[in-house]
Amino acid sequence: MTTLVTHLQTGALLPESILHSDSFKILATFVALNTLMYATLALMKLLPKGYAFSWFSGRNRRAQDRSIGSAPPETDS
């Protein structure tokens, strides 16, 4: 345990105090926020994509036959 704490205080290459510096905390906060944001995007990619508007809106239905051989319709939309 003592060794562990000593290691912690000295660190491998950089002083452990760097972890308590203000700029390091800013970096950690930035990474934390990004991680959460990207996690949200990941979750959105997992969930089924909903097209709620198309369930209710009649505007998505074609008002006329658009095929190449269709007869001229009375109205256009």
Add this chain to the structure above:
Amino acid sequence: MIGLIIFGVASIAATLLLAAASAVGPRVEIAPSTGFFLGIWSVLYAIEAPTPRVAVASVALAALLASGVALIELRISNRSRRSSDAHTDPLAPKLVMARTRGVYAGPVTVTVLIPAHNEEASLAQTIASLTSQSHPPERIIVVADNCTDSTVDVGRLAGVEVVESVGNTHKKAGALNQVLRWLVPTQGENDAVMIMDADTSLDDGFLETAVARFTSDRALMAIGGLFYGEDGAGMLGQFQRNEYSRYSRDIRRRRGRVFVLTGTASIFRPAALRAVAQSRGTAIPGITGDVYDTAALTEDNELTIALKTLGALMISPSQCTVVTEMMPTWRALWNQRLRWQRGALENLGAYGMKPKTFRYWAQQLGIGYGVIALTAYFALILITSLSIDAWVWFPFWMGLGLLFAVERVVTAWDGGWHARLLAVALIPELVFATFLNVVYIKGVMDILFKRQAGWAHLTPTTIGEGSSGEGSTAVAPG
């Protein structure tokens, strides 16, 4: 300039995010403490996580940004679809419908153009994938461009027309322009033109689906293929295959709404190509009369933006799939991606910030921000690991890591077990993402210092040794 604008905006976004975070809560601290796992092993762990308020805010911000971009894009594309302004949207469905009403121009036919530059190795297979379709094309023309191998003979032997480009110095786009210039005026309203890479094979059913779509909707101007990667090229190939699987999944989830009409295989109504050729030099960049803009590095991406600008209706149906070549070496991939990245940025620069390019700007901004975010992440890991001499567990962040692993696996699921195994490991794909980020930065730098862009070509017979680029033009996932 364009790259700097995007990178600059992404940096401003990052700074704003930090400022907002500092304003709403305390900073995240990484101060490890010791504990016992299952009461036995002494472990070092850090429970630090952002305060709930900050966490909820960032989750909400991400959700808002993602759905905001999607909604704005949907709104812009709907407005374009319902437009009847012949000046701004000459290819808008209503106008096309009005022009073709009551006129039957015959059944839908398909003429395939295969631009080929030294493609003797793969051309025969490409032609075979066309002739064996359940609905074979009516006409196949190989556009041989400055070939020094037996591409022309392979084409003739396969029984298709071969046209050689004359004095062309504008690569694939230039060669295609030469042929389209005489071909398009002879095509009827329903005589579709397909452009297909010589290193690509169509899956069966592609043309049948495309013809059915063009038959049922005379306002439909273009159909883009969904590409996935051929087998081989080891782990590097698997990285690319995973990327392509995810891209196809994204397009399916978008209900086929097109990002890019891929150069690997896309079909156009002649009216669309005519409108593009006529509008170049005025409404869209390029030389009047050219279908492809020869100044663009990614001519398929450019043509997509051109068609969107003119209000064309286009789709990528999930049945229209093609198998395309994978880059076999990191160097070849580097060259390919540098060209795609640079091409995409330069296309945006050429078109500027308009509603119809909104989605592409958002995508580039996303990539730019991703570069900053991933670099910050690696910096944090590096500093932490150099400052602490023991392994530290971060339960909160490891939980999120699990979510990322699930997302990676599910989105690459269609690629099979190899794809899923690579995805679940997380780290390799993170390394691949870093590689793509470095390409992005190199692209931005090259544009900034106006370096000549490379358009190298991969000769299939020399794969693995000294190949320095490639010739296909699928502009892929963002």
